[in-house]
Amino acid sequence: MxxxxxxxxxxxxxxxxxxxxxxxxxxxxxxxxxxxxxxxxxxxxxxxxxxxxxxxxxxxxxxxxxxxxxxxxxxxxxxxxxxxxxxxxxxxxxxxxxxxxxxxLFPKEVHNPFVAQCTGKSYSSPKFFFYSFVGQDSSPLRLQLFQRKSSRNDVLVANSTSYFNAHSRKEDHLPQQQKYCEIMTASKFALCPKGTSGASIRLFEVMKMGVAPVIISDDWILPRGPKWDEFAVIVKEKDLDQLDEILEQREKDYVDMGKKAHEAYQTFFADExxxxxxxxxxxxxxxxxxxxxxxxxxxxxxxxxxxxxxxxxxxxxxxxxxxxxxxxxx
Incomplete structure (x- = not known):
């Protein structure tokens, strides 16, 4: 055409x-x-x-x-x-x-440069976190997530609003971006809650890295093509309090899910x-x-x-x- x-x-x-x-x-x-x-x-x-x-x-x-x-x-x-x-x-x-x-189509300056270094390898990396999320408090859902207490001690949820904004493109963000990737690599699951919009760039980042995503965004319509239920956990916003129990049901599958997440990214969303x-x-x-x-x-x-x-x-x-x-x- x-x-x-x-x-x-x-x-x-x-x-x-x-x-x-x-x-x-x-x-x-x-x-x-x-x-x-x-x-x-x-x-x-x-x-x-x-x-x-x-x-x-x-x-x-x-x-x-x-x-x-x-x-x-x-x-x-x-x-x-x-x-x-x-x-x-x-x-x-x-x-x-x-x-x-x-x-x-996002400007290259906004993308995390360290994601590419972890491409496709993260699902087989040693895991220290059951799940993690590091992001801004850009929605009521995220505020609820920050306030929520997990019963597990291998969970990391951190509010980065006070020290990080990807769109400001500051050079001193590089150590924080590297730390973000290290945390994602060390996580069995990566939370992708809605922010300013229902979509989240971190969903595509963690798929590229090979980490199983957890999508928490009721109104967002998933892109067509990938078999999302094979590698992603979709959690209703009203079920946020049951997050630990929901993910524990899939914990044994996190390696296979991370691998399939990366394969789906390469098939549908890679630049090529x-x-x-x-x-x-x-x-x-x-x-x-x-x-x-x-x-x-x-x-x-x-x-x-x-x-x-x-x-x-x-x-x-x-x-x-x-x-x-x-x-x-x-």
């Missing part, structure tokens, strides 16, 4: 360039073209920042919405156009328009296969979408107004919009 890659941002093109890198690493069974008109599929990335609603809604490359798809990893997806949303969740209506992706994975998911959307995308695209201004009025967007509006930029919606 012929693919046209473009940015939906007027001032940011990192993810657009990253998609091109992923294509170069791929099988290249799909080719890239220079014009949207000649493409079978148009992929729009860089869906973030204060003006992305306007930039996307007025993007000149969206001539035929049925072949135009967003690839986005933002915490709160805005469903203006069908596509691959890392934070895809059950609250989004018309789910046939969406598929869930991973964090391969991710571009083809995205295209496969997009083709699946085209095959199963029930309502023509042209209808949703014609209602894009109404969709923006509706979502901006919802409670989950109040913080977003306050952070990114002043009265002048918000006026473009009306």
């Amino acid at each position: 012929k693919i046209f890659l473009t940015s939906a941002s007027s001032d940011k093109v990192y993810q657009h360039e990253r998609l091109r890198e992923l294509w170069m690493l791929s099988s290249q069974k799909h080719s890239l073209c220079q014009q949207a008109e000649e493409a079978d599929l148009v992929l729009l990335s860089d869906i973030s920042g204060p003006n992305w609603f306007e930039d996307l809604r007025k993007n000149e490359n969206i001539i035929d919405p049925s072949k135009c798809f967003v690839v986005a990893d933002g915490d709160i997806p805005m469903p203006l156009l069908h596509g691959i949303y890392t934070s895809n969740n059950k609250r989004l209506k018309f789910q046939s328009r969406f598929r869930t992706g991973a964090y391969n 296969v991710y571009f083809d994975y995205v295209i496969d998911q997009i083709l699946d959307i085209q095959q199963h979408q029930k309502i023509p995308e042209r209808l949703f695209w014609s209602l894009r201004n109404m969709i923006v107004r509706y979502w901006m009025q919802q409670r989950q967007w109040r913080f977003f509006k306050k952070k990114f919009y002043d009265s002048q930029s918000a006026s473009i919606l009306y």
